[in-house]
Amino acid sequence: TTVFERKQEARNPFYRVVELTDTISDPEVWGKNFPLQYDAYLKTVDQVYTRYGGSEAVPRTPTAVDPRAVVAESRLEEDPRLRELWAGYAFAQDFREERGHAYMLDDQVFTERQRVAQQPGTCLHCHASMYVPYMRAGGGDLIKGFETLNPMPYAEARKLVSHPVACIDCHDPETMELRVTRPGFLEGIRALKASQNVGDYDVNRDATRQEMRTYVCGQCHVEYYFKGTEKRLTYPWERGLLVDSIFAYYESNGHKDWTHARSGAPVLKAQHPEFEMYNQGIHARSGVACADCHMPYERVGALKISDHHVRSPLLNISQACQTCHKLSEDEIRQRVYTIQDRTFEMRNIAIDAVLDLVRGLEQRRADSAAPAVRTAQRYQRAAQFFTDFVEAENSMGFHADQEAVRILGNAVNYARLGQAALRGEPVPAEPLAAADASAHRPRPRGERPERPGALGGEGGGTR
């Protein structure tokens, strides 16, 4: 190519080959207008791993029930403690490292978690291109379609979808502007904003472009649960995004994901709270969006486009980080690993702590009615959720480094208090009260008036 051509290129970003409408799910069609983005999008089949992320391509012999020839590594084999941690729940059966978007539909269909438990159509909300299917099922009403698919048996609902997340799920076909198409997020963010006294929040109307670069990911990379018999997908954000607020929410409605097989406690499982954790981190605070790191702008010829090969930024450090951090790739990688290794250390300590409590409770299964045991169970519920909140989050602490370790520190403390409860020692009835229930609470320093005028003492500076 010559500079001349490059100057041409710069003037017209793409050629409109086909007319895109609001009913075309197939990304291949969209790809005709946007070949560069489409080619990158297809690359999400690649499997490359980093120290804690990416994914490992593990070959397997396809079977009738599971035709996959390659899967991602099993997290259960990597750390058998997880089977004990989730005893009695489908996750103890099969839990793997997540991989690229291209696999989302297959991996959901063929996970053994489908065989050990009856899953609802709700699952598809985050594992397929749902915009068109929802609109169809709802006769043009997205929410109605959502409500129709949720309660369906998974297998039945599965027949209505045909692609993993596709262009139409994040883009308006006419303007190509970003848009949120997921009822779960539309309702979740609205509840969150309401808790911040922002009424009637409509993300597609009120969000800034930079916010949208995060919200489109927040459609799926969040903690969730199925509400009631309608199995309505719900994001527990009514009280805020902090793990403490989310746990308080579950305490208030008494929701449990399952009863722990060994301790008998009514427990919770956190799932991929990337959006929630990211929001506690320095990058969110600095206005950096998911897309800035996971879909960084790349120079293709004269064009700057968003890299649609969504993946670990550690596999693309120069574009993902060096725009803002003028450091060597190696130094940047080391900074991430330093943060992740610290988190990994505390994660391991926290899992041990929870399991110690579980074993203590197991020995007391007989008198599980005893108040002491009941209280200890509540502490397990807290310790377990807090531990899981970091374990299930996929950046191994990077998205909010100090917060991740704060959460794990609290988890260890809940486990400690649970064991104390088992011993019949007095502990706060409410785990969430523990952090504030210190015997000798110091005068909160924060409450001192800020910065009074300077006051010269007698000094000694020159004596």
Place this chain on the structure above:
Amino acid sequence: TTVFERKQEARNPFYRVVELTDTISDPEVWGKNFPLQYDAYLKTVDQVYTRYGGSEAVPRTPTAVDPRAVVAESRLEEDPRLRELWAGYAFAQDFREERGHAYMLDDQVFTERQRVAQQPGTCLHCHASMYVPYMRAGGGDLIKGFETLNPMPYAEARKLVSHPVACIDCHDPETMELRVTRPGFLEGIRALKASQNVGDYDVNRDATRQEMRTYVCGQCHVEYYFKGTEKRLTYPWERGLLVDSIFAYYESNGHKDWTHARSGAPVLKAQHPEFEMYNQGIHARSGVACADCHMPYERVGALKISDHHVRSPLLNISQACQTCHKLSEDEIRQRVYTIQDRTFEMRNIAIDAVLDLVRGLEQRRADSAAPAVRTAQRYQRAAQFFTDFVEAENSMGFHADQEAVRILGNAVNYARLGQAALRGEPVPAEPLAAADASAHRPRPRGERPERPGALGGEGGGTR
């Protein structure tokens, strides 16, 4: 090059009024040549507090034993738990928020810690201008002077000094270049470098200018202990600066600061490990020095000079932070408080955890010979040191936010294991082994080879 040679290149900003020599401690004399720095230096008598730092000017009626009319707030009154934490040690008697350099000598002389315990001359190393006194006592040999003063009774050694830290302690009188004058740091950093396979390290010869901007502070803002009967001031860095390495060092030589009055455990007290913590933080990693934040450049007239009013950067955000962080003062302050509040929360949890263990041990004082109790005591020693390492560090976590919380998380875990030991449950004999002693240690992910070539799976991108 020297400040004076700079004359050739530009208008020399300084008028050489007096001839400075290596025997002039009095900063007032130096101030004749450098009035701007001297005026700022005198300002360290100001007392202004921030949420967790600065200091509060508390008036008191002078007495014969303690003539101070103003002191800093008592940390013991602020958080009475500290009396229990340090039961049996001088710190349980009197421990205050630290204030400006101008007070260092008086505050050391008049603290009640002097009355409840016999202190050695070593104390002065970091509380006075020592260069000239050491040189005198050593007949021109700094180390000899150091060794002479250390074992002296404090009151006697006190007579040999006359100023708080002064210009001569950080500057070469001829070139005005920074220099390290403290034997404790000279020997400590040399031991540290040796552990990193850097032989014969001479800080004044080998350090870069930017490093010196940190090392002059590292002369005093560090963890320390008095070695042997010679009371030699020693910085425990032989194995590294991490709290884990420092604790391992104390385990290896069996050093204890005192025997805990309530648990009978041989415990340690960490003191102001600013240098150690800072080195685990992102700023150290980015090459930012103590002086960059605590002595930022300021424009005075036509000149920019270093602000010698050493203080909390939160009292001077525009100079200390805004050159690198283009954010509002308010946003910067909030970022610091967010980090500090998280650290403060975990600090409070950790102190409670340690005290729970202490009470458990107290009830078992009778059979303190029992192996279970002995083990529990070792865990108290670990939990207590880790907790103190953050409690005693003066930035409330800011210098290394994630590391501070990791340390506290480990402290809570040590307390938990100590209580388990008391119950006779099996725990690792070595507290430091606990973090690695997990029953089911996952395959360290780090050990997977880094980034193998991409491998395309069967995908499903367009199915």
Place this chain on the structure above:
Amino acid sequence: MLAAAVIGAALGLGAYTFIYAKGASYLSTDPAVCANCHIMGEHFAAWQRSSHRAVAGCADCHMPHDLIGKYAAKASNGFWHSVAFTTGRFPDPLLIKPHNRAIVERACRDCHEAVTAAIDAGEGPPPRVRAGAGGTPTGNRPQLHDGLGATGEEFSCTFCHTYVGHWVR
């Protein structure tokens, strides 16, 4: 021989671009012409919002202030940037090269020596060689000292004042 061919090609190519793409603009001092290359665009935009827009143009910071050096650097940068631009082979995002950073460092001082006289020795002996590195402060930001050795500056203005020219973050 092969090498020669490659160089020859590079020369031809470079020369072509140099002329066509107003590579000659490197010999001018009008910021707009640096922006001629779209990849310089964001810097141009950022510079227009910077504290120096009114007082220093690209060349004031990126070109040596003495005549010979100025044209040498312009020619070399102009030529190589042209080659790189045409072949499309260059890092994205751009990272300043040590020798060019040294030029910038020098430029700061040329304009601000009076202000910084008290804190900066200006040109002097090469900076102390750092023993050890490891976890030591400056050890992890190599580029902080890259190029400084070349001019003998003891420390880097841009370490703190990265924003002055054009902050593209």
